[in-house]
Amino acid sequence: MAGVHLESRDRAVGFTFQVLGELKVFDRGQGTVPVTAGRQQVVLAALLLESGRLQNCDHLIRLLWAEDPPETARTQVQICVSRMRKTLAAAAVEAAIETRPPGYVLQIDDEALDLNVFRRTVAEAAALGAGDRTAEAAALLRAAVGMWRGPCLNGIPSDALARVAEHIDEERLAATESFIELELSLGRHHQLTAEIARLVSDNPLRERFRGQLMLALYRSGRQAEALESYREGRALLMDELGLQPGEDLRRLEQAVLTEDPSLRLERPAAADLRGTGQPLGAPAPDLGPEAVADEDGHPPARAAVPRQLPVDTADFVGHGQLVAEAEGVLTNTSPDRAPGIVVVTGRSGIGKSTFAARVAHRLAESHFPDGQLYCQLRGGRADPVDPREVLGRFLRALGLPGPAIPDSLEERGEIYRSMLAARRILVVLDDAVGEEQIFPLLPGGRSCGVLVTSRARLTALPGAHRVTLDILDERGSLELIGNVVGADRVGGEPEAARALAAAVGGLPLALRIIAARLAARPHWPLASMVQRLADERRRLDELTHGEMTVRASLALTYDGLAERDRTLLRLLSLTKGSTFPSWIGGPLLDAPDAYPYPSDLMEPLVDVQMLDVAGVDATGELRYGFHDIIRLFARDRLAAESDETERRAAIRRVGGAWLALVCEAQLRVLGTRYFDGPAVRWSPPADHVGTVLGRPLEWLDTERENLSLTVESLAQEGEDGYAWELAVNLAPFFETRGYLDHWARTHRKALTAVRRSGNLLGQAALLASLGSLHLNRRNLPEARLSLTTAVGLFEELGHTKGLGLCRRDLGLLERLSGHDTAAMDLFEQAERHFGDDDPWARASVLVQRAVILLRRGDVGRVEAELDEALGIWRDLGYLGGQARVLQRAGQLHLHRGQPGDARKVFTESLSMVRDDGDVIGEGYLLHDLGRVHARLGELTQAVSYFNRALAVREGILDQAGAASVRVDLADLSLRGEDTAKAGGLLTDALEVFGRLGMAEEQERATGLLARVTAGGAAEGR
The missing domain is CATH 1.25.40.10 (Tetratricopeptide repeat domain)
Structure with a gap:
């Protein structure tokens, strides 16, 4: 009976999905379906382990990136799911991945997954054992364990998912223990001895296997070997864990020693199918919260849970009392309290951001489980972040799509406070410039907490508790040095270590810099660093005087760098973003030979702690960042040591490099270049560009801050030619993603610069692009003013493509205003401007015009023009355009009374917009x-x-x-x-x-x- 029962469960005769071993998918002919290694494997594995149950997208993001997901994480998950759907469909696999807010559900037959069959078989064996059908239960369990082809999800690239798989592996071991125990009760000890010995060798700390081996050996007349097995296990437990064997194993040893009659096999023993491990047939470990369905069977939407905290510093020391004080304010549960606000103040380099990160991480899960919002406010720079922009970022992180975010500061604040009202979220605002920047970012409810760092005291912030950080005392300083260079070195030269701590005045940044130099040179005694500091007496005297103390410490490291490294450090200070990619060193130094490993330029600066490694982006590119104080120091050196010619040339090369990458990204996404100007490009080698732009839209999301700040910097530096061209070519991406704030800000900055220089082409292009922005916001009067002004400039310049773009958008404006005749005239003018040389732009006109033609009942022309537009965009590979055409085609089918055809094209278009993350569509x-x-x-x-x-x-x-x-x-x-x-x-x-x-x-x-x-x-x- 057992053999027949299990035959249908053999992988070779029907499993579609295998997780008991390597993750595999099989087609109907039992051929292997390829699954792309990496993220697709992780997403499919998570869906399989919880098949039939909702998998929250936030949970999938945590499985892929732990607590440090990129800003594009949700989009990347959507892409993984889309590609997996296509892979399964192409192989005719009977499975459906359904999108159900806030995540996905994999629908498969229970028999299609080997894990489901394993668990069902184990449960049936338990029922047989309970009915005294021991032999059948043992056979069924042995066959179930035989289904495994190795550790569960062997090789899966996710630490979190690997931990879940370890729990499932425990089910295999528990089932193995159970069938061994059953078979021992049937008197099969002679046959089992070698098998159990292998299990003990593979699982030496698992006491149940060792006890089963001792029992099998004893019943086989091998009492001495049974006792030796016990002694080996005891020694191993003591060496590995410092523990004695458990009570059951100790009793068994005593029974073997005394030849206890209870060890003899007189009758089949009632087997404990569950053993001491996980209960047999238990469900899989929970991979995430499951939403409760509404009355229509749809799971409710779940709010996004942002996890934006920066990394916690491992070598944090001191300030224990202040940490407790801050935590007490933030966790106060008194019903009449206002939101807990802690303001951390102190001099530059004192460790305010590090302190805030430590407090925030300690409280994140226990007291603020609904998420943590974080923003670097750039209070120490000339261009602090506008609170309106911060609210836009926070609303996105809380799940509000870009196009739904209102324009005004007041409206954003209202939505922000509403979204936080019933949630426990910690808001961390790093490096605030003053109270005016903070007020709009405060939650309204009592359930949230706010942690602010600032150089200013912010005394006008009502209800705030201020924590003032001071220098580390000697004990804390020595602990910090020991964390970096090793406690043994500090213990070996205690006097030198104390002298170092005194020399830098207990300032954490200076301590880390000096300790890092020593860590990089293990052959140096600590006393040698004391002597080096003594040689710079005048500068060291200033270590106790404010900001110049840090600059003096930084100069010690800077002076030890090679000339090329010093030049790079100075030029890197021209960057404005919080982090920057490794490739940027190439254009800064005009070093095309730096590729394919541009990070090699940065690493000497990382080695001496002048640069920080900020992580790896979605493309695999290393990212770096400055501490603010080091950035200021590098700017000082730039002003003192680099001439204007060198500085200006570096600015242009970096602007040209960003522009080259943006235009190449356009070509990969749109299938065309949007708007070419005269600015000179500086492009890394093609292979490196291909790596960086492997996923162009994700790259844009990663670099959005840098791109926007680069436009602003170019405009401020008077490089208006680069500024306007980069801004205009970013506009299509900003529109696709709904980044309307970035669109507006970059264009305003660039427009000021081109007007100052009298650059007519830049003015025309920027005004035309701003007209499109106003149309997106349905601000029709402003759109008309911008577009008509741009038309006048383009006519003066004789720029036909610019005229075509403007008249196309003016046509849309007239259509939205209900003036179809005027709109058609403008569309026809735009079409003539574009001619045959710009099919992409022509397709955009055809799609816009289709709405009016359909209203007029000109069905034949609509069909012909949509077919032409679809062909153009398919040839160019522009997926967003194809989705737009298909939606219009579906509306045409409905107009013609063809709902079946409409359903087909609407469904195809829906899949495309979901893959692009287009919530509006x-x-x-x-x-x-x-x-x-x-x-x-x-x-x-x-x-x-x-x-x-x-x-x-x-x-x-x-x-x-x-x-x-x-x-x-x-x-x-x-x-x-x-x-x-x-x-x-x-x-x-x-x-x-x-x-x-x-x-x-x-x-x-x-x-x-x-x-x-x-x-x-x-x-x-």
């Missing part, structure tokens, strides 16, 4: 699919799509869109004669339509409400 397409199903009479499916569309629209604060969906839901409710529900939906929708002046939508809703009223009157009669 997803909302529109879900609504479109609801209308298709309603047209087909499939009302249950229609309601499902409308509800999902409503959730998306409400999630991005799209009131008009949500109201439109409610009208369609009301229409379906009327079909089902649920007039009460329809009336509530229509009343809500009419309030929005009236407030926004949406006359056409208001008319339809009013007509439906009249039917509701008429139905109610009929019931009354």
Whole structure:
């Protein structure tokens, strides 16, 4: 019976997915389906271990990147899921990965996964054993363990998932222990001795296996070997863990010594199938919280859980009392308290940011489980971060899509406080310039905490508790030096160590710098560093005097660098971002020979702690960063040691390098170059560019801060030619991702520069791009002013492409204003400007014009022009354009009474926008699919799509869109004669339509409400 029962569970006759060993997927012919190593493996493995259950996207992000995900993490997960869907579909694998906010569910047959079959088999064996069918239970368990092909998820590239797999491996061991025990009870000790000995060798600390080996040896007449096995186990436990064997093993030893009659096998013993390990048949360890479904069966949306804290410094020392003091304020649970606010102040280099990171990490999970927000406010620089921009970042991190973020500081603050009101979140604001920068960023509720660092005391911040950091005392200084160079070296030269601590005045930054030099030179005695400091007496005398003490310490390291390293350090101070990529050293030094390993330029500076390694980005590129004080020091050296010609040339090369990469990214995403100007490019070698831009949109997300700050820096430096061209070529990316704030800020800075220099082409290009920005924000008067001004400049310059772009956008403006005839005239002018040389731009005109043609009923022309646009964008590889055309094509099919065809293209377009992370497009397409199903009479499916569309629209604060969906839901409710529900939906929708002046939508809703009223009157009669 057992053999027949298990045959259907053999991997070779039907498993589709294998996790008991290496992760594998099999097609119907039992061939292996390739799964891309890395992130795709991790995502598929996590979905398989919880098949049929919702996997939160935040949980998948933690599995991939632990607590340090890139800003593009959610997009990368979406791409992984999309590619996995395509892989499974191409291999005809019967599996579906469904998107259910806030994550994904893998739907497969239970028999398709070997782990499910293993667990079911173990549970059946337990039932057989409970019914005294010992032999059958043992055979079933042995066969179940035989399904394993190695450790669970062997080689999976995720530490977190590997830990989950270890728990599953425990199930295998527990099942093995159970069938061994069952077979021992059946008198098979002679046959089992060698097998159990191998298990003990593989698991030497597992006492149950050792006890089973002792019992098998004893029953086989090998008493001395049984006792020797016990002694080996005892010695191993003492050596490895300092522990004696457990009570069960000690009793067994005593029983063997005394030849206890209870060890004899007189009758089959009742076997404990569960043993001392994990219960057999237990479910897999929980991989994440499972959402509770709503009444329609859809899981509710979960708020994003941001984890933005910088890394905690391992060598943090001292300030124990102040840490406790800060934690006490932040964790005060008194019901009448205001939000806990701690302000950490102190001189430059004292360790404010390090202190804040330590406190924040200690409290993150225990007291602020809903997330931690972090921003470096750049208070020590000339361009501190605007609180409006910080709110934009925080709202994104909290899950609000870019296009849904309002423009004004006040509105952003209202949404921010609302989103934090019922959540326990810690807000860390590093290096604040003053109270004015902080006030808009404070939560309103009592459940959150705020941790601020600043050079200023911020005495006007109400209710704040101030923590002032001072220098480390001798004990703390010696501990810090010992953490870096090793406690043995400090213990070997205690007097020299104390002299070093005194020489730098206990300043943490200076201590770390000097200790790092000693760590890099293990052959130097500590006394030699004391002597070197003594040689610089005048400068060392200033170590106790404010900021110059740090510069003096930095100069000791700087003077020991090679000339090229000193030059690079000075030029790196021209960068403005908090981190920068390794390739930037090439253009700074004009060193094309630095590739393919540009990080080699940076490492000498890392070795002496003048640069910090900030991590590795999604492309595998190393990233670096400055401590603020070191950046200031490098700028001082730049002013003192580099002439203006060297500085200006480096600025242009870096601007040209960023521009070259942005234009290449455009070509890879759009299939074309958006707007070429005269600025000279500086490009790394093609192979390195290919590595950096392997995923262009992810690269943009990673470098968004650097790109924006580079535009601003170029504008400030008077390099307006580079500034405007970089800004304009960034605009398509900012639009795709909804980064409207970055779009506006870069263009304003660049426009000031080109106006100052009289650069007409730059002015025209920037104004045209700003016109597109105003259209995105539906600010039609500003859009008209910008675009018409740009038209005048482009006409003066005779720039046909610029004229085409402006007239295309003016056509859109007229269409949105209801002036279809004027719009068509402008579209035709734009088409003539573009001609045959710019098919991409022509396709954009065709898609815009299709809306008007469809309104006019010119179906044939719409179909022809959409086919042409789709062909153009497919040839160019522009996926976003293809999705846009397919949506228009679906609307055309509906217009022609072809809902089946509409459903097909809407579904294809929906998959594409989800892969791109386009939440706005997803909302529109879900609504479109609801209308298709309603047209087909499939009302249950229609309601499902409308509800999902409503959730998306409400999630991005799209009131008009949500109201439109409610009208369609009301229409379906009327079909089902649920007039009460329809009336509530229509009343809500009419309030929005009236407030926004949406006359056409208001008319339809009013007509439906009249039917509701008429139905109610009929019931009354």
